[in-house]
Amino acid sequence: MNQTLISTEVIKEIGPFYVYVLVDPITDEIFYVGKGSRQRAESHLKPRNKSESSTPKMKRIRAIRSLGEEPRIDIVQRNLPDEPSALQFERALIDCLPNLTNLKRGHGVAMGRESLKQIAIKHNAPELDDCAPVSAVLIRLGDRWVEAREMMEPKYFRKGYGWKEGIERTELYDAVRGWWHISPTSAKRRKVSHAVAVYGGVTLAVYRIDKWIGPKIRTGEKARYAFQGEQLTSGPVFDFYVGRFGKRVPFKKHSQNSIHYWPPK
Secondary structure, rough: OOOOOOHHHHHHHHHHHEEEEEOOOOOOEEEEEEEEOOOOHHHHHOOOOOOOOOHHHHHHHHHHHHHHOOOOEEEEEEOOOOOHHHHHHHHHHHHHHHOOOOOOOOOHHHHHOOHHHHHHHHHHOOOOOOOOOEEEEEOOOOOOOOOEEEEEOOOOEEEEEOOOOOHHHHHHHHHOOOOOOOOOHHHOOOOOEEEEEEOOOEEEEEEEEEEEEEOOOOOOOOOOEEEEEEEEEHHHHHHHHHOOOOOOOOOOOOOOOOEEEEEEO
C-alpha cells in the first residue's frame, strides 16, 4: 500500500490495541489473524526481511496482487485496553478459523482451544517416572497441524506435521519421526531404542526405532534426521510410556525444546 489508511483519527477509533484479519478479496477468505496497535496491520502487508518473503502469508499476498487485487484488512475487535487482551482474542480466532497462514497458534496456547477429551486425558494421566525399561527420545509435537507435502523416503511424501484433533495413525507416525536436530550417534551412545510422541505434555504413542535416515540439510541450519520404525500397541514398553491414558511428562517450566531424552540424567 502506497498510502496509509491508518491516520491519527483512525488510531483513536481502533486503538490502543486491536485485532485484525487479512482477507482475500477474490474469495472473501480470511488467511491471516494478527493483533496490533497504531499502523501494525498495514505493516504486515510487506516483509520485514528476506526470510519473511517466503512465508505462506507473503506468498498468499503476492498471489492476490498478481491478479491485480490487494488484500483487505478487517478490524474484528477494536479499543482493547491492553496487549494481553488483544493476544487472547487473537489466539481464539486463530484456533477457530481454518486454512490460516499464521505460523503459530498465538500466545498462551495452553489456555486455548482443546477438546474436553484431551483435557481429561491430560489431567487423568499418571506421571511418567524415571524407571524406564528402555531409553527413549521424547518428541514434542507442535501446537498446530501444518499441511506440507514433504519427502520422507524416495517416492514417499508425508501430508504434514504437528498435531491435530483426530490425527490419523500414519499422520502421527510421519509427524513424530522427522525431521529433527538430533544426532543418531548421540542417541546410540545413550542407548536410545524408542521414540515417544508427546503433545500437550502427555505421551500419545511409542515407536521402536529400526533405523535413522538423513541427514537433511536446510540452508543455514544444522543437519536434521528422521527415523524409521514401528508403533507399539502393547507390551511392557508401551505400558510404561503410554498405557491407557498416556503419561504426563514432568517437563521443566518454560522448556520449549522439541527433543528430550528419557530417563533424564
